[in-house]
Amino acid sequence: MNVSEIFETMEYGPAPESAAEAMAWLEGHGRKLGLFVDGAFTRPGKGFDSRNPATGDLLAQVTQATSKDVDAAVAAARKAQGKWAKRSGHERAKYLYALARLVQKHSRLFAVLETLDNGKPIRESRDIDIPLVARHFYYHAGMAQLMDAELPGVEPLGVCGQIIPWNFPLLMLSWKIAPAIAMGNTVVLKPAEYTSLTALLFAQICQEAGLPKGVVNIVTGDGAVGEMIVGHEDIDKIAFTGSTSVGRRIREATAGSGKSLTLELGGKSPYIVFDDADIDSAVEGLVDAIWFNQGQVCCAGSRLLVQEGIAETFYARLRARMDKLRLGDPLDKCIDVGAMVDPVQLKTVRDLVDAGGHEGTVYHAATPLPAGGCYYPPTLITGLQPAAMLMQEEIFGPVLVGTTFRTPAEAVDLANNTRYGLAATLWSENINLALDIAPKLAAGVVWVNATNLFDAAAGFGGVRESGFGREGGWEGLRAYTRPRVATRPLKQIAAADPPDSAEVSGLDRTAKLYIGGKQARPDGGYSRAVHSPRGKLLGHASLANRKDVRNAVEAAQAARGWSKTTGHLRAQILYYIAENLSARAEEFADRLHDLTGVHATSARDEVDTAISRLFTYAAWADKLDGAVKGVPIRGIALAMNEPVGVIGQFAPDDAPLLGLISVIAPAIAMGNRTVTVASAPFPLAATDFYQVLETSDVPAGVVNILTGSHADLAPQLAGHMDVDAVWSFSSSNLSTVIEKESARNLKRSWVNNRRTRDWTGPAGEGREFLAHATETRTIWVPYGE
């Protein structure tokens, strides 16, 4: 078209970003890329093609790492780790700072290469991905600098195996590598098979930054390489971002291995529009929510919930907006929606819409699709019921599904009607409504009147089957550090053997289970005689079974009102428990002496420490402050500490009273409800303790106490879908079964891996427990009138 024709049509025309520099970089490597191990690129080996999804053109050949390669990478990381961790925080900070600067210096090269490899529009890689990458390294340079002063008493985990997805290749690399190396870990990272190229360019800037050899290692390949990392014996931690199904497999595979694990998985995040919202802005927000990166975003606002009264006008405006989206060559600077990452992903999305679209009304944006390439039009499916397949399943493409709601309560109910819990968006001009709803949404991140805001200072991560662990902020550092505490292997602690003839004295006392605020006989009708080491019959302890677990979890779920109580109220109740325990201190000391045979003074010490522990968590109940994060927007990003929910607990077998209180008290102080299985060999301190609870105004169902075999109950409690977390300090070998069973609903787990913990000392209480008793929810509230 000539100028005077364009003058009439006013079309946009092509605005291509040059790929020349990126192509030259690939040519410089002969279009064959090796791995990055121990500070050097390996000779390219057998591998696979990396293609541009917009054209299908071959970009380069990438090496499929062998198990030998992975061993070499892990060995290099191991060798480097001690020395890297010993450097001062400032020295590590200088390297992270250099990486941040180098990302900025090569920003356009990274952006173009990312777009070539992934298919996302150059606008996104240039204006969003790469600046966030630099920001992440800057931020964590600061964390390295501050570690020595601000995080005394923690140490790095060691060698971290990191597996990242293809939707934000370099950004996810930065989210993984920056905090890990800042805290003194070394890493072996595997980029996704579809998108390895920017990770290898990053390897080059690690060389330019003079990063010590072995601190960062990049191995490329498919899922098989991921499995090698997950299964590697010399790796201390696995961090994974990707699909829920793979995350579940990793949880199972690492169960009992002692590896730390954080998972950032899928989502079906609600996008709620109330009738008082700025509708045009909410419509525009959806462009950033579901048509950002072709909808291939784990936290995409993919489930639209609109208040009934405005639904029709909202849909009409949304469809009009969709028609204005420009789809095409991702390297074009005037494109909103690029190519999906791979023909396989395109087919997945197409198949899902074909299979479930008929349950609603499908609208495809009236935007022309380029011939060839992995393109799928922006799509809206309205009129779907919550039961529809597409309302439940993650599509991971540019497909928005929608339904309506009538009231705020119904909006929350529908929003939370999902197995996932990554993010949520809500739009309302009413501050009361917005701030009321935000904390009620089952999501690790909530955006108010905005969507898909990210920053290194603000924690990101999910609840439910969206995974566990946070990335970003101070809370994100917990994924790469642990308390510096010496532990020993924990031996099985057995109950006293029954004597040939038991000494029986006094009136029979019945110890029951404690469920929903009531003493309950065990469903199975079985009990176990409990003897003192000297052979005295102390009583009978119920043997709980799976039905008792079910009942206890139901009672705990029914007590959800506890999670909404104030810290002040919970503090008073914890003090009251302490007061009532103190009144019966002698009796409890005698019981401990009888049960375990410890000296009377030690028994009395344990009771006194337990009383002190209750005071500790009464103190904490209203003091685990959240935070306001220094994010670069006009607005606030709140980090709110929310209760996890229902926590299943296996109390320590040693310290039958102190251990019990050490796990219950932090949990309920933070607003959780517990199903706590008492010390298996010494259960009667716990059954005495429920009498204390009964007299201390603890609402029914907040604490539920079971007795019985830890080994029998562990799979029941860890496998229960309505339990949100499981802790185990048992001396029985439960870690494997708990971690494996927890994979079912991807509940958080905290197990001792059969290592000791000093319940009487500082390791027995404090922030580590509080961290496990809370989820950090980040609530973004941009403001301004």
Added chain:
Amino acid sequence: MTGTSTQIKTTAAQLPQVHETRNPGMDLDMDWVASVQANTSAIERRAATLPGRRSVKKEYQAAWLLKAITLIDLTTLSGDDTPGRVQRLCAKAANPVRRDILDALGVGPIHTGAVCVYHEMVETAVAALRGSGIPVAAVSAGFPAGLSPYRLRVAEIGESVKAGASEIDIVISRRHVLTGNWRALYDEMREFRSACGDAHVKAILATGELQTLRNVARASYVCMMAGADFIKTSTGKESVNATLPVSLTMIRAIRDYHQRTGHRVGYKPAGGISKAKDALVYLALMKDELGDRWLQPDLFRFGASSLLGDIERQLEHHVTGRYSASYRHPRA
């Protein structure tokens, strides 16, 4: 919203009535006004990302810049304006781009959207532009503050129309917005419109003084309900003039008004738009939010004085491949 059937040739006369039924206005609908929301931070985010989302290059850029010229209300609103100064401005309006540049681009003669002056200069401008097809716009109603006696403000409009202005840019009483007296704003606007007769009326909201986008949005609706043909951001005399967030707010109001009433109201950002690049962003904003129909001078104008000079330099660069200098282009 608008198909190619409504596509019009810019070479046709520019007066809006040629193409559209004028917005007759409607009764003041306070429910509608009260329901209007404008989320500032969300609007700012959209405005901030727009320049990164849209890029127009090469011959497309040249064509878009030519289009921008045809949308300019070439303006002088200075205390030292003289007939000579206004005549120069009118000559520039009729020949905004050097002939050799237009020839190289392969386009025929173009002219600006209008010339915009104070009342005292209307007759001079009308005379200077006779036969050019370029309308004269007069700022009016106590421009810029709108605080002179009400009957004089109304009378001023009539005087300017009588002097030959076919477009009247009136200023609204900001105090009515700031005190929430929407009825007073509506009545005033109604009367201004009626004083304009057949001349088209642009309502200047002075958005920089309305402070909040919610105020801007509500004032936009009230003025449209009262029959404004155009809504316009600023006098150019406020400390903050046209901005992208304000523009987004106003054009979304225009879109909503069109959807509900079927009447297209025009938009004129004024003040602060001085770079060719800014003009491209505004065109993209109109194209994406309102549609191609709003890229014609009967529905879109730039109130600008120095924008033209930057566009001329960019056009010469397009033709020669070399960056230009301002002295190479005839002065206004």
